[in-house]
Amino acid sequence: MTTLVTGARGRVGRTLIDLLHERGLPVRAASKAPEELQLPDGVGAVACSLGDPGTFAAALEGVRSVFLYAEPEHIDAFLAAAGEAGVAHIVLLSSSSVLMPGAATHPIAGPHWAVERALAAAPVTATVLRPGHFATNALGWAHALRTSGVLRVPYPEAHTDPIHERDIAEAALAALIEPGKAGGTHTLTGPESLSFREQVERIGRAAGRPLTVQRISEEEWKRETAAYIPGHLADALLGVWADSDGREAEIADGVRELTGRPARSFSQWAQDHAADFAA
Ligand SMILES: NC(=O)c1ccc[n+]([C@@H]2O[C@H](COP(=O)([O-])OP(=O)(O)OC[C@H]3O[C@@H](n4cnc5c(N)ncnc54)[C@H](OP(=O)(O)O)[C@@H]3O)[C@@H](O)[C@H]2O)c1
Numbered sequence: 672m673t674t675l676v677t678g679a680r681g682r683v684g685r686t687l688i689d690l691l692h693e694r695g696l697p698v699r700a701a702s703k704a705p706e707e708l709q710l711p712d713g714v715g716a717v718a719c720s721l722g723d724p725g726t727f728a729a730a731l732e733g734v735r736s737v738f739l740y741a742e743p744e745h746i747d748a749f750l751a752a753a754g755e756a757g758v759a760h761i762v763l764l765s766s767s768s769v770l771m772p773g774a775a776t777h778p779i780a781g782p783h784w785a786v787e788r789a790l791a792a793a794p795v796t797a798t799v800l801r802p803g804h805f806a807t808n809a810l811g812w813a814h815a816l817r818t819s820g821v822l823r824v825p826y827p828e829a830h831t832d833p834i835h836e837r838d839i840a841e842a843a844l845a846a847l848i849e850p851g852k853a854g855g856t857h858t859l860t861g862p863e864s865l866s867f868r869e870q871v872e873r874i875g876r877a878a879g880r881p882l883t884v885q886r887i888s889e890e891e892w893k894r895e896t897a898a899y900i901p902g903h904l905a906d907a908l909l910g911v912w913a914d915s916d917g918r919e920a921e922i923a924d925g926v927r928e929l930t931g932r933p934a935r936s937f938s939q940w941a942q943d944h945a946a947d948f949a950a
Contacts, residue, residue, distance in 0.1 A: 673697040673733055674847060677719060678740040679708055682807055683764060686840035687738055688714060696848065701730050724748040731756035736847055738762050743785035750793040760796045760853050762846050763787065764839070767801040767832075767858050767923075768911075778907040798846040799856040802839050803920065804831035806861065806940040809870060813947045816874065820882050820950075825892045827868045827884040829912035832860035832920040835935040835943075842929040849929075857925035862934045864919040870937060877941035878948040 678684040679700035691698040692711045701719035719730035721742035768780035790797045846852050868884045875882035926934040
């Protein structure tokens, strides 16, 4: 009855491993770099890269369910290997971006869309989780907020629906272990729509000091982030933020559907991560 958790270095995957282990359920951590994992005693690790089909068979041996990151390149090979291993249930970490027009060819939505399609065609029970904007994206602001107290972005009033990584992991856990919860598609968001400015204010409150937001041009932002955000992704993000500038994000009830309780607030997330933003 082992569950294989892919992307074990990812924040959602890692949280899910702990949740399964705390309940005494057999879990195997799969990662491109298993040697870097620090796992609880009794949790085994296996090398598994979703970009390398040669790693699939060994990782899937004896596995009954899988938590899967959305990597489309070799998804057909992964699903074939899962079928051969006897996997009965796959929980996919997709994205609510698949709901946008033109998702199939969009740089962010496209890979999730492709994996959802492949999973829908496979003879396995599939639970599709479509989270919106991860609250952990705000960790990308941590350096700037720690060092200058100012976030420089082109769209301070762009709204998102930030969701706590623990809510995504708990939704996955429910789909994996609770009777009647396997299968179906769930859109998961945080409990409220917040602009980037409002998110920074809440982080400031949790960190105990005032933090502010400064509007800069798209060109300035692209120059400042060029070292770690490739140009095509930067353009896609700018398009998403321009569309959501001053426009509230739609809130969905997927966390409650799966876990039976409301999603955690962004203020809660900011408190949980206050140390990341300390001066
Ligand atoms: N950021 C958002 O707002 C957002 C919104 C909706 C959906 N998502 C989905 O969530 C993923 C990020 O999750 P996270 O926050 O847990 O990651 P993370 O903390 O950024 O960690 C990255 C690690 O997660 C695993 N991983 C992440 N994306 C993967 C992929 N597409 N295929 C295979 N492994 C992957 C890899 O683990 P190993 O190296 O250990 O194999 C990678 O090293 C995105 O890739 C996207 O599919 C993100």
